[in-house]
Amino acid sequence: MRKAKNFLVNFGARITRPPSGSLYPAIIKATIFGLAVLIVELYNFPWPMSLGFIVLALILYFNPLANARRLFFTFLFLLIFTFLITTKFAIDIPKTSAVYPSVAFAVFFAALFYLLIGIKQLLFIRRAQAYYLLYLSVLYQGFLLYFASEKTDALPAIFKFLLLVLFLFHIIREFFRINNQSKTRFLTATVFSLTLVNLEIIWAISLLPIEFTSAASLATLFAFLSTETIRRYFQEELTAKFLRYSLLVSVSLFAVILAFSRWTP
Structure with missing residues:
Protein backbone atom coordinates (compact mmCIF):
# COMPACT_ATOMS: atom_id res chain seq x y z
CA MET A 1 0.00 0.00 0.00
CA ARG A 2 2.80 2.36 0.92
CA LYS A 3 4.66 1.55 -2.31
CA ALA A 4 1.55 2.30 -4.35
CA LYS A 5 1.12 5.60 -2.54
CA ASN A 6 4.75 6.59 -3.13
CA PHE A 7 4.41 5.68 -6.81
CA LEU A 8 1.34 7.90 -7.21
CA VAL A 9 3.06 10.78 -5.40
CA ASN A 10 6.19 10.51 -7.56
CA PHE A 11 4.16 10.16 -10.75
CA GLY A 12 2.09 13.23 -9.89
CA ALA A 13 5.21 15.22 -9.14
CA ARG A 14 6.70 14.28 -12.50
CA ILE A 15 3.74 15.44 -14.55
CA THR A 16 3.07 18.62 -12.57
CA ARG A 17 6.68 19.73 -12.11
CA PRO A 18 8.77 19.15 -15.25
CA PRO A 19 12.43 18.25 -14.75
CA SER A 20 15.16 20.88 -14.75
CA GLY A 21 15.96 21.99 -18.29
CA SER A 22 12.63 20.73 -19.66
CA LEU A 23 11.14 22.53 -22.63
CA TYR A 24 7.62 22.24 -21.16
CA PRO A 25 7.55 25.81 -19.75
CA ALA A 26 8.50 27.33 -23.11
CA ILE A 27 6.03 25.13 -25.02
CA ILE A 28 3.16 25.92 -22.66
CA LYS A 29 3.86 29.66 -22.63
CA ALA A 30 4.25 29.78 -26.42
CA THR A 31 0.97 27.90 -26.89
CA ILE A 32 -0.88 30.31 -24.59
CA PHE A 33 0.69 33.28 -26.37
CA GLY A 34 -0.24 31.94 -29.81
CA LEU A 35 -3.84 31.22 -28.79
CA ALA A 36 -4.11 34.72 -27.32
CA VAL A 37 -2.83 36.23 -30.59
CA LEU A 38 -5.39 34.23 -32.56
CA ILE A 39 -8.33 35.13 -30.31
CA VAL A 40 -7.53 38.83 -30.16
CA GLU A 41 -7.02 38.97 -33.93
CA LEU A 42 -10.27 37.15 -34.73
CA TYR A 43 -12.15 39.65 -32.57
CA ASN A 44 -10.47 42.58 -34.41
CA PHE A 45 -8.46 43.84 -31.46
CA PRO A 46 -11.04 45.42 -29.13
CA TRP A 47 -9.16 47.53 -26.60
CA PRO A 48 -10.17 45.50 -23.49
CA MET A 49 -8.94 42.27 -25.10
CA SER A 50 -5.81 44.00 -26.42
CA LEU A 51 -5.03 45.29 -22.93
CA GLY A 52 -5.62 41.83 -21.51
CA PHE A 53 -3.30 40.36 -24.14
CA ILE A 54 -0.53 42.78 -23.17
CA VAL A 55 -0.93 41.92 -19.48
CA LEU A 56 -0.88 38.21 -20.32
CA ALA A 57 2.30 38.60 -22.40
CA LEU A 58 3.99 40.48 -19.56
CA ILE A 59 3.06 37.75 -17.07
CA LEU A 60 4.30 35.01 -19.40
CA TYR A 61 7.60 36.77 -20.00
CA PHE A 62 8.44 38.09 -16.52
CA ASN A 63 7.56 34.89 -14.67
CA PRO A 64 10.21 34.08 -13.57
CA LEU A 65 12.13 37.35 -13.38
CA ALA A 66 15.53 35.75 -13.97
CA ASN A 67 17.26 37.07 -17.12
CA ALA A 68 14.21 39.16 -18.03
CA ARG A 69 16.30 42.30 -18.40
CA ARG A 70 18.75 40.77 -20.89
CA LEU A 71 16.06 40.14 -23.54
CA PHE A 72 13.65 42.91 -22.62
CA PHE A 73 13.91 44.89 -25.88
CA THR A 74 13.59 41.75 -27.98
CA PHE A 75 10.40 40.96 -26.05
CA LEU A 76 9.16 44.54 -26.36
CA PHE A 77 9.71 44.70 -30.12
CA LEU A 78 8.20 41.25 -30.60
CA LEU A 79 5.08 42.35 -28.72
CA ILE A 80 4.80 45.57 -30.74
CA PHE A 81 5.38 43.80 -34.05
CA THR A 82 2.76 41.20 -33.14
CA PHE A 83 0.17 43.96 -32.94
CA LEU A 84 1.36 45.88 -36.01
CA ILE A 85 1.69 42.89 -38.33
CA THR A 86 -1.50 41.10 -37.27
CA THR A 87 -3.47 44.34 -37.65
CA LYS A 88 -2.00 44.63 -41.19
CA PHE A 89 -0.42 47.99 -40.35
CA ALA A 90 0.79 49.44 -43.67
CA ILE A 91 0.90 45.90 -45.10
CA ASP A 92 -1.75 44.69 -47.52
CA ILE A 93 -2.11 40.95 -46.89
CA PRO A 94 -4.92 39.27 -48.80
CA LYS A 95 -7.25 37.03 -46.83
CA THR A 96 -8.48 33.75 -48.27
CA SER A 97 -10.85 33.04 -45.38
CA ALA A 98 -11.93 34.41 -42.01
CA VAL A 99 -9.25 32.39 -40.24
CA TYR A 100 -6.31 32.42 -42.63
CA PRO A 101 -3.77 34.07 -42.26
CA SER A 102 -4.77 34.55 -38.62
CA VAL A 103 -3.71 31.00 -37.75
CA ALA A 104 -0.43 31.45 -39.62
CA PHE A 105 0.32 34.62 -37.68
CA ALA A 106 -0.53 32.93 -34.38
CA VAL A 107 1.76 29.97 -35.13
CA PHE A 108 4.58 32.25 -36.30
CA PHE A 109 4.54 34.51 -33.26
CA ALA A 110 4.07 31.53 -30.93
CA ALA A 111 7.25 30.02 -32.42
CA LEU A 112 9.18 33.23 -31.83
CA PHE A 113 7.85 33.49 -28.29
CA TYR A 114 8.97 29.90 -27.75
CA LEU A 115 12.50 30.84 -28.78
CA LEU A 116 12.39 33.92 -26.55
CA ILE A 117 11.30 31.99 -23.44
CA GLY A 118 13.67 29.12 -24.16
CA ILE A 119 16.64 31.49 -24.38
CA LYS A 120 15.57 33.55 -21.35
CA GLN A 121 15.09 30.51 -19.11
CA LEU A 122 18.26 28.78 -20.40
CA LEU A 123 16.29 25.78 -21.68
CA PHE A 124 18.15 25.32 -24.96
CA ILE A 125 21.48 23.60 -25.34
CA ARG A 126 22.32 25.67 -28.43
CA ARG A 127 21.12 29.03 -27.15
CA ALA A 128 23.43 31.01 -29.45
CA GLN A 129 21.87 29.53 -32.59
CA ALA A 130 18.37 30.03 -31.18
CA TYR A 131 19.14 33.66 -30.39
CA TYR A 132 20.52 34.31 -33.87
CA LEU A 133 17.30 32.99 -35.38
CA LEU A 134 15.24 35.21 -33.06
CA TYR A 135 17.49 38.20 -33.76
CA LEU A 136 17.15 37.80 -37.52
CA SER A 137 13.37 37.41 -37.24
CA VAL A 138 12.96 40.58 -35.17
CA LEU A 139 15.29 42.51 -37.48
CA TYR A 140 13.31 41.43 -40.53
CA GLN A 141 9.97 42.35 -38.97
CA GLY A 142 11.23 45.80 -38.02
CA PHE A 143 12.58 46.49 -41.50
CA LEU A 144 9.47 45.00 -43.12
CA LEU A 145 7.23 47.43 -41.23
CA TYR A 146 9.53 50.35 -41.98
CA PHE A 147 9.74 49.80 -45.74
CA ALA A 148 6.02 48.98 -45.94
CA SER A 149 5.17 52.23 -44.16
CA GLU A 150 7.41 54.11 -46.61
CA LYS A 151 4.88 53.28 -49.33
CA THR A 152 2.05 54.84 -47.33
CA ASP A 153 1.31 57.93 -45.25
CA ALA A 154 0.65 55.88 -42.11
CA LEU A 155 3.09 57.97 -40.06
CA PRO A 156 5.05 61.23 -40.58
CA ALA A 157 8.47 60.61 -42.11
CA ILE A 158 10.43 62.10 -39.19
CA PHE A 159 8.49 59.93 -36.71
CA LYS A 160 9.22 56.78 -38.72
CA PHE A 161 12.90 57.72 -38.86
CA LEU A 162 13.12 58.25 -35.09
CA LEU A 163 11.41 54.92 -34.45
Whole structure:
Protein backbone atom coordinates (compact mmCIF):
# COMPACT_ATOMS: atom_id res chain seq x y z
CA MET A 1 0.00 0.00 0.00
CA ARG A 2 2.80 2.36 0.92
CA LYS A 3 4.66 1.55 -2.31
CA ALA A 4 1.55 2.30 -4.35
CA LYS A 5 1.12 5.60 -2.54
CA ASN A 6 4.75 6.59 -3.13
CA PHE A 7 4.41 5.68 -6.81
CA LEU A 8 1.34 7.90 -7.21
CA VAL A 9 3.06 10.78 -5.40
CA ASN A 10 6.19 10.51 -7.56
CA PHE A 11 4.16 10.16 -10.75
CA GLY A 12 2.09 13.23 -9.89
CA ALA A 13 5.21 15.22 -9.14
CA ARG A 14 6.70 14.28 -12.50
CA ILE A 15 3.74 15.44 -14.55
CA THR A 16 3.07 18.62 -12.57
CA ARG A 17 6.68 19.73 -12.11
CA PRO A 18 8.77 19.15 -15.25
CA PRO A 19 12.43 18.25 -14.75
CA SER A 20 15.16 20.88 -14.75
CA GLY A 21 15.96 21.99 -18.29
CA SER A 22 12.63 20.73 -19.66
CA LEU A 23 11.14 22.53 -22.63
CA TYR A 24 7.62 22.24 -21.16
CA PRO A 25 7.55 25.81 -19.75
CA ALA A 26 8.50 27.33 -23.11
CA ILE A 27 6.03 25.13 -25.02
CA ILE A 28 3.16 25.92 -22.66
CA LYS A 29 3.86 29.66 -22.63
CA ALA A 30 4.25 29.78 -26.42
CA THR A 31 0.97 27.90 -26.89
CA ILE A 32 -0.88 30.31 -24.59
CA PHE A 33 0.69 33.28 -26.37
CA GLY A 34 -0.24 31.94 -29.81
CA LEU A 35 -3.84 31.22 -28.79
CA ALA A 36 -4.11 34.72 -27.32
CA VAL A 37 -2.83 36.23 -30.59
CA LEU A 38 -5.39 34.23 -32.56
CA ILE A 39 -8.33 35.13 -30.31
CA VAL A 40 -7.53 38.83 -30.16
CA GLU A 41 -7.02 38.97 -33.93
CA LEU A 42 -10.27 37.15 -34.73
CA TYR A 43 -12.15 39.65 -32.57
CA ASN A 44 -10.47 42.58 -34.41
CA PHE A 45 -8.46 43.84 -31.46
CA PRO A 46 -11.04 45.42 -29.13
CA TRP A 47 -9.16 47.53 -26.60
CA PRO A 48 -10.17 45.50 -23.49
CA MET A 49 -8.94 42.27 -25.10
CA SER A 50 -5.81 44.00 -26.42
CA LEU A 51 -5.03 45.29 -22.93
CA GLY A 52 -5.62 41.83 -21.51
CA PHE A 53 -3.30 40.36 -24.14
CA ILE A 54 -0.53 42.78 -23.17
CA VAL A 55 -0.93 41.92 -19.48
CA LEU A 56 -0.88 38.21 -20.32
CA ALA A 57 2.30 38.60 -22.40
CA LEU A 58 3.99 40.48 -19.56
CA ILE A 59 3.06 37.75 -17.07
CA LEU A 60 4.30 35.01 -19.40
CA TYR A 61 7.60 36.77 -20.00
CA PHE A 62 8.44 38.09 -16.52
CA ASN A 63 7.56 34.89 -14.67
CA PRO A 64 10.21 34.08 -13.57
CA LEU A 65 12.13 37.35 -13.38
CA ALA A 66 15.53 35.75 -13.97
CA ASN A 67 17.26 37.07 -17.12
CA ALA A 68 14.21 39.16 -18.03
CA ARG A 69 16.30 42.30 -18.40
CA ARG A 70 18.75 40.77 -20.89
CA LEU A 71 16.06 40.14 -23.54
CA PHE A 72 13.65 42.91 -22.62
CA PHE A 73 13.91 44.89 -25.88
CA THR A 74 13.59 41.75 -27.98
CA PHE A 75 10.40 40.96 -26.05
CA LEU A 76 9.16 44.54 -26.36
CA PHE A 77 9.71 44.70 -30.12
CA LEU A 78 8.20 41.25 -30.60
CA LEU A 79 5.08 42.35 -28.72
CA ILE A 80 4.80 45.57 -30.74
CA PHE A 81 5.38 43.80 -34.05
CA THR A 82 2.76 41.20 -33.14
CA PHE A 83 0.17 43.96 -32.94
CA LEU A 84 1.36 45.88 -36.01
CA ILE A 85 1.69 42.89 -38.33
CA THR A 86 -1.50 41.10 -37.27
CA THR A 87 -3.47 44.34 -37.65
CA LYS A 88 -2.00 44.63 -41.19
CA PHE A 89 -0.42 47.99 -40.35
CA ALA A 90 0.79 49.44 -43.67
CA ILE A 91 0.90 45.90 -45.10
CA ASP A 92 -1.75 44.69 -47.52
CA ILE A 93 -2.11 40.95 -46.89
CA PRO A 94 -4.92 39.27 -48.80
CA LYS A 95 -7.25 37.03 -46.83
CA THR A 96 -8.48 33.75 -48.27
CA SER A 97 -10.85 33.04 -45.38
CA ALA A 98 -11.93 34.41 -42.01
CA VAL A 99 -9.25 32.39 -40.24
CA TYR A 100 -6.31 32.42 -42.63
CA PRO A 101 -3.77 34.07 -42.26
CA SER A 102 -4.77 34.55 -38.62
CA VAL A 103 -3.71 31.00 -37.75
CA ALA A 104 -0.43 31.45 -39.62
CA PHE A 105 0.32 34.62 -37.68
CA ALA A 106 -0.53 32.93 -34.38
CA VAL A 107 1.76 29.97 -35.13
CA PHE A 108 4.58 32.25 -36.30
CA PHE A 109 4.54 34.51 -33.26
CA ALA A 110 4.07 31.53 -30.93
CA ALA A 111 7.25 30.02 -32.42
CA LEU A 112 9.18 33.23 -31.83
CA PHE A 113 7.85 33.49 -28.29
CA TYR A 114 8.97 29.90 -27.75
CA LEU A 115 12.50 30.84 -28.78
CA LEU A 116 12.39 33.92 -26.55
CA ILE A 117 11.30 31.99 -23.44
CA GLY A 118 13.67 29.12 -24.16
CA ILE A 119 16.64 31.49 -24.38
CA LYS A 120 15.57 33.55 -21.35
CA GLN A 121 15.09 30.51 -19.11
CA LEU A 122 18.26 28.78 -20.40
CA LEU A 123 16.29 25.78 -21.68
CA PHE A 124 18.15 25.32 -24.96
CA ILE A 125 21.48 23.60 -25.34
CA ARG A 126 22.32 25.67 -28.43
CA ARG A 127 21.12 29.03 -27.15
CA ALA A 128 23.43 31.01 -29.45
CA GLN A 129 21.87 29.53 -32.59
CA ALA A 130 18.37 30.03 -31.18
CA TYR A 131 19.14 33.66 -30.39
CA TYR A 132 20.52 34.31 -33.87
CA LEU A 133 17.30 32.99 -35.38
CA LEU A 134 15.24 35.21 -33.06
CA TYR A 135 17.49 38.20 -33.76
CA LEU A 136 17.15 37.80 -37.52
CA SER A 137 13.37 37.41 -37.24
CA VAL A 138 12.96 40.58 -35.17
CA LEU A 139 15.29 42.51 -37.48
CA TYR A 140 13.31 41.43 -40.53
CA GLN A 141 9.97 42.35 -38.97
CA GLY A 142 11.23 45.80 -38.02
CA PHE A 143 12.58 46.49 -41.50
CA LEU A 144 9.47 45.00 -43.12
CA LEU A 145 7.23 47.43 -41.23
CA TYR A 146 9.53 50.35 -41.98
CA PHE A 147 9.74 49.80 -45.74
CA ALA A 148 6.02 48.98 -45.94
CA SER A 149 5.17 52.23 -44.16
CA GLU A 150 7.41 54.11 -46.61
CA LYS A 151 4.88 53.28 -49.33
CA THR A 152 2.05 54.84 -47.33
CA ASP A 153 1.31 57.93 -45.25
CA ALA A 154 0.65 55.88 -42.11
CA LEU A 155 3.09 57.97 -40.06
CA PRO A 156 5.05 61.23 -40.58
CA ALA A 157 8.47 60.61 -42.11
CA ILE A 158 10.43 62.10 -39.19
CA PHE A 159 8.49 59.93 -36.71
CA LYS A 160 9.22 56.78 -38.72
CA PHE A 161 12.90 57.72 -38.86
CA LEU A 162 13.12 58.25 -35.09
CA LEU A 163 11.41 54.92 -34.45
CA LEU A 164 13.87 53.22 -36.80
CA VAL A 165 16.82 54.79 -34.95
CA LEU A 166 15.50 53.62 -31.58
CA PHE A 167 14.82 50.14 -32.92
CA LEU A 168 18.28 49.73 -34.41
CA PHE A 169 20.12 51.15 -31.42
CA HIS A 170 18.37 48.99 -28.82
CA ILE A 171 18.29 45.74 -30.79
CA ILE A 172 21.99 46.05 -31.73
CA ARG A 173 23.02 46.92 -28.16
CA GLU A 174 21.08 43.94 -26.87
CA PHE A 175 22.78 41.74 -29.47
CA PHE A 176 26.18 42.60 -28.01
CA ARG A 177 25.00 42.19 -24.43
CA ILE A 178 23.58 38.75 -25.16
CA ASN A 179 26.92 37.82 -26.69
CA ASN A 180 28.76 38.84 -23.49
CA GLN A 181 30.04 42.16 -24.80
CA SER A 182 28.36 44.39 -22.18
CA LYS A 183 31.73 45.29 -20.61
CA THR A 184 33.43 46.07 -23.92
CA ARG A 185 35.06 49.49 -23.98
CA PHE A 186 33.25 52.06 -26.08
CA LEU A 187 30.25 49.74 -26.50
CA THR A 188 27.78 52.64 -26.70
CA ALA A 189 29.93 54.40 -29.32
CA THR A 190 30.21 51.14 -31.28
CA VAL A 191 26.46 50.58 -31.20
CA PHE A 192 25.80 54.18 -32.22
CA SER A 193 28.27 53.88 -35.12
CA LEU A 194 26.67 50.64 -36.31
CA THR A 195 23.26 52.30 -36.09
CA LEU A 196 24.45 55.14 -38.33
CA VAL A 197 26.03 52.70 -40.81
CA ASN A 198 22.83 50.69 -41.04
CA LEU A 199 20.77 53.86 -41.46
CA GLU A 200 22.94 54.75 -44.45
CA ILE A 201 22.46 51.26 -45.90
CA ILE A 202 18.69 51.47 -45.38
CA TRP A 203 18.63 54.85 -47.11
CA ALA A 204 20.53 53.38 -50.09
CA ILE A 205 18.18 50.38 -50.22
CA SER A 206 15.16 52.67 -50.17
CA LEU A 207 16.37 54.19 -53.44
CA LEU A 208 16.12 50.84 -55.21
CA PRO A 209 12.85 50.28 -57.11
CA ILE A 210 12.07 46.99 -55.37
CA GLU A 211 9.16 45.80 -53.24
CA PHE A 212 9.27 46.28 -49.49
CA THR A 213 9.77 42.57 -48.70
CA SER A 214 12.96 42.47 -50.76
CA ALA A 215 14.15 45.75 -49.25
CA ALA A 216 13.60 44.33 -45.76
CA SER A 217 15.57 41.20 -46.70
CA LEU A 218 18.53 43.27 -47.91
CA ALA A 219 18.49 45.45 -44.80
CA THR A 220 18.38 42.36 -42.57
CA LEU A 221 21.30 40.81 -44.43
CA PHE A 222 23.54 43.86 -44.05
CA ALA A 223 22.48 44.53 -40.43
CA PHE A 224 23.31 40.97 -39.41
CA LEU A 225 26.65 40.89 -41.23
CA SER A 226 27.76 44.23 -39.76
CA THR A 227 26.91 43.28 -36.17
CA GLU A 228 28.32 39.76 -36.46
CA THR A 229 31.58 41.08 -37.93
CA ILE A 230 32.06 43.53 -35.05
CA ARG A 231 31.15 40.84 -32.52
CA ARG A 232 33.81 38.55 -33.91
CA TYR A 233 36.30 41.41 -33.81
CA PHE A 234 35.61 42.05 -30.12
CA GLN A 235 35.93 38.34 -29.31
CA GLU A 236 39.08 38.00 -31.45
CA GLU A 237 37.36 35.55 -33.79
CA LEU A 238 37.56 37.68 -36.92
CA THR A 239 39.51 35.73 -39.55
CA ALA A 240 40.25 36.08 -43.24
CA LYS A 241 38.24 32.91 -43.85
CA PHE A 242 35.17 34.43 -42.20
CA LEU A 243 35.52 37.64 -44.23
CA ARG A 244 35.83 35.71 -47.50
CA TYR A 245 32.86 33.52 -46.58
CA SER A 246 30.75 36.53 -45.54
CA LEU A 247 31.58 38.36 -48.77
CA LEU A 248 30.64 35.32 -50.86
CA VAL A 249 27.38 34.74 -48.97
CA SER A 250 26.37 38.41 -48.96
CA VAL A 251 27.03 38.87 -52.69
CA SER A 252 25.17 35.64 -53.50
CA LEU A 253 22.16 36.50 -51.35
CA PHE A 254 22.16 40.07 -52.67
CA ALA A 255 22.01 38.75 -56.23
CA VAL A 256 19.29 36.21 -55.38
CA ILE A 257 17.12 38.80 -53.62
CA LEU A 258 17.40 41.24 -56.52
CA ALA A 259 16.81 38.49 -59.08
CA PHE A 260 13.56 37.40 -57.45
CA SER A 261 12.38 40.91 -56.57
CA ARG A 262 9.43 42.52 -58.24
CA TRP A 263 10.76 45.79 -59.57
CA THR A 264 8.47 48.78 -59.15
CA PRO A 265 8.38 51.96 -61.23
